[in-house]
Amino acid sequence: MHAPAPLPLTRDLVLVGGGHTHALILKAWGMKPLPGVRLTVIDPGPATAYSGMLPGHVAGHYDRTDLDIDLVRLSRFAGARLVQGAAEGLDLPRQEIRVSGRPAVGFDVASLDIGVTSEVPDLMGFGAHGVPAKPLGPFAARWQAFVADDRTGDAAVIGAGIAGTELALAMAHRLRGTGRRVHLVEAREALSDVPNAVRQKLLAEVLSAGIILTEGAEIARVDAHGLVLSTGRRIPARFVTGAAGARPQPWLERSGLDLVDGFVAVNARLESSFRQIFAAGDCAHYRHAPRPKAGVYAVRAAPVLLNNLRTAVGHGGFRRFRPQGDYLKLVSLGRKDAIGTRGPFRVSGPWVWRWKDRIDRRFMEKLSKLPAMPPAPLPWPRAQDMRAAMGPKPLCGGCGAKVGRATLQRALSRLGPHERDDVVPVPGDxxxxxxxxxxxxxxxxxxxxxxxxxxxxxxxxxxxxxxxxxxxxxxxxxxxxxxxxxxxxxxxxxxxxxxxxxxxxxxxxxxxxxxxxxxxxxxxxxxxxxxxxxxxxxxxxITHAGGKPGDALILTKPIGSGTVLAAEMALDARGGDVAAALTLMTRSEGAAARILGAAHAMTDVTGFGLAGHLTNIAEASGTGVELWLHAISHLPGARSLAARGVRSTLYPQNRMVAPDLPETPDVALLFDPQTAGGLVAAVAPEDASRLLQELHDAGYPEAAQIGWLTASLPGQIDVTD
Structure with a gap:
């Protein structure tokens, strides 16, 4: 009986944006995918920030990484392709999504969950000097930089609604004892849309925290020194953020979809005016049941949207989304204290913060604790050694899937000599x-x-x-x-x-x-x-054979891509580390090659790892190699993964080049198969400093001298710390 052929993919389902709704859909899709569907996620970054924990992060209760929903891991779990880029438009007739910096992405069915922005486009100077509270990722990064800067300077929040007040209280808690103040500025009356009991409680907290509240203020402009009001009064601030309401992403105006106040109008099925496009989360306006922008609706919409997307690509029946009329609002007060309100009911105290913290952490655990999906069982009966040939884990991609160096050399050794005089073989290349x-x-x-x-x-x-x-x-x-x-x-x-x-x-x-x-x-x-x-x-x-004892060895890229990618396949790598590896793999080495054009020997570092490729140079040149482990840079996350024993599937064969070297994380990475790795060049020692400076100036900041060629036995590799 023959093994079944892979099922063809027949429909493109594209999730635009990595918001809470789409993140939940990715988790659910991984548990139960729909055969025949190619699932794609488009988002500017490898992770998206969870809004519920942002005030806690601003206050200092959560690390920055605690906020991240890792889209790389979720996409791998779901079997989805992740396109890292910002969506910037739709072409409805062609059914394409335009993405910055790459070809358009076609779709049969698409869903929008792109969130909102707190950008204040009509306020002069805000674009240059202000920081929108949404999207959350860039805001969190700018806030961290502001806190870490030991120069004096106040913070200002534009908008004294619930969101702005919560943010101001978090900032005040983080800045307490530093002498830096927080200003909360509102064009109307602060917290005017909040029930009076809650309003009075929050205003008391604002006063107690030392926040300077300015109401009825018309802001004329923002500059490098803070806010300037229409009266001419200046509010000094080095960090200015906007929380005065949710605004739709500007490109939606050119999308061709029906909008309400700039948001995508959807029906009870979450369909837009273009039936192949759905929307949920803050970017959507529910025509059948208008609701304020709140994360609870994004979470509640996820199972309905998942069902309807599966239906739209060919399976099942549509369901209606019925959002609840009211919901529990939990507002943190800067310190580990919070107030909870729903309708006329209000509770407060440290226990409410612990309750909120538990809810937030459970939500994040739902998206980070991904179950191991068992591999397909091997057939029985089967030939001998099949399990050994399969190996203990899936085959790596890229250069991790190459044939080993020794195996390849044995096969090549059986080839006869070249017979054409116009084909010049290059030994070792x-x-x-x-x-x-x-x-x-x-x-x-x-x-x-x-x-x-x-x-x-x-x-x-x-x-x-x-x-x-x-x-x-x-x-x-x-x-x-x-x-x-x-x-x-x-x-x-x-x-x-x-x-x-x-x-x-x-x-x-x-x-x-x-x-x-x-x-x-x-x-x-x-x-x-x-x-x-x-x-x-x-x-x-330039060949492998021109190296000389004493030549300096220059490496242009960090190593470790095989380790990072092996971990990513096992859902064991941080999305940010994977994104950094992919970015470096796509970096051109053309300018570096021209700078190193007078090298005595040079090669690119790929499947056989740094040690394997330097062995090729050393054997062809009749030299040894001394490597300085401290000088070799690694991709983010690679060393810690190597220390935990993560290895590419090609690693065991690469390790045979120098089996006597100790098994430490730094040594292990010398044998890590690289994909689109850097160049390693043997250059005259007197030229090394100049060449390194030229490489740094040309955009290769990690370029470094990592050792030299020695007069040891040809091909011998020695390492020093």
Whole structure:
């Protein structure tokens, strides 16, 4: 009996925004996905901040990371591709979402949960000097920087409603004893929409906290020194935030959707005027049951929206969203105290804060404690050694999926010598020199098993990775063919994917001076992207064999991508660390290669790890290597993951290069397979300082000398702390 072929993907479901509703949908989707649906999430960052804990963070009760809903982990759990970019528009006829800095994302069904902003666009100077309270992530970062700055300066909050008052109380608690004051400024009467008993309690708290309340104030402008009122009075502040109400994201005005006060109008099914687009959370206006902007409605909408999205892509029946009429409001008071109100009822005290804290932490645990989904069982009966060949964990993507160095060398050793005099082999390198007329071309080919599901990010990584062989030999990229294996997709999805890949590939390659001249595509089990490249050499190519004892070794990128990506596959890496790794993997090394153009030997650091690739240089050059562990930079999170024993699937074979070295986190990362890694060059020692300065000036801040070539046995690697 043959194993069943992977099911084709036939519908694109796109979640725009990583708000609370969509985060809950991702968790639920991972527990019960709908076969045939390609799920995509679009959000500017790898994490989204939970609004309920923001005042506690401002007050100092929660760390910044406590607020983060990790979209990278949730997307991996859900089997969704995460597109990191800001949505900036819709093309309804084409059914595409325009995303900053990348090709548009097509959809069959989409959902908007993009939140709101507290930007005050009509207030002069706010854009330059103010900090909107929403979106929460940028606000939290700016607040942290303000608190950490030991210069004197006050804080000011524009808007004395519930949200602004809660924020001001949190700020006052955090700044107590510092001599820095908090101003709360309101154009009308403070807390005018709040029941009187609650209002009096909050005003008493404002007075007790030493907050300076200014009511009936018309603000003329914001500048670098604070607020200027229409009367000419100045309110000094170095941190100014706006909490005077929720405003819709500006691009919705150009979306073509029906809006109410700028918010997406939806019916009881949460459908917009364009039936293939749904909306929930603060960006939505519920025509059938208008409600104020509150996180409770986003949470309550999640199961209804999930059901209706599944229905819209082909399964089930629609449900109606019936939001509750009122809800419990828990308002923190700066210190670990809070007030709770619903209708005419009010409670307060430290126990209410503990109650709120428990509710918030349980919500975050729901999105962070992701159950381990069991792998599919192996067939029985089966051939011997199948379990051993499968390994203890899923195969890594990128260079973690390469064949090991020793295995590859054994196979290559069986090839006969070259018989053409116009093909010049380069011992130890992954490329060859072709002589055509008077020109010398470098020819190389590389491809990667997908390590991320976003085809644009994967294409950028694969292109930079393939260019590494051209750059490391001192050649200028010339032409490329694209080699693709696509998973089984319906024709519409295949066309969308091909468009994204080719547009991304053209952008990367053309920026480096190369043109796409053709390619090949086929259908398989999973996405694989590769490039065959040529480059022109105006002078002798840089090979592995030119290193000399005493040469300084310069590395241009941090290492550790294999470890971070292995942890990400196991839901064990922080989304921010994964995002940092992907960003560096897409960084071009073209300028670095030109700076290092006079190197004696150079290679790109990829699947065999830093130690493996330096071994290639040392063996070809007849030298040893001494590495300085303290000088080698690591990707964020990589060292701590290595210390916990996280390893890529290729690590055991890479480790065979130097089995006698101690098994420490720093040493382990020397054998970590890198995808689109940096360049490592052996240069004349007298040139090292100058070259490092040029690299830093050109945008390679992590470039460092990490050791030197020695007169030890060829290929021997020694390390020092």
């Amino acid at each position: 992954d490329a060859a020199i072709l002589k055509t007329g008077g020109a010398r071309q470098v020819l190389s080919s590389d491809h990667l098993r997908a390590l991320v599901d976003d085809p644009v990010a994967m294409t950028r990584i694969a292109a930079v990775h393939a260019l590494g062989d051209i750059w490391s030999m001192g050649a200028a990229p010339q032409a490329a063919t694209v080699n693709l294996v696509l998973p089984r997709l319906a024709d519409t999805l295949a066309a969308r994917t091909l468009t994204e890949i080719l547009e991304a590939a053209e952008a990367v390659l053309r920026a480096e001076g190369a043109e796409i001249v053709g390619g090949h595509s086929s259908v398989g089990d999973e996405l694989t992207i590769g490039f065959s490249l040529t480059g022109l050499c105006e002078r002798d190519p």
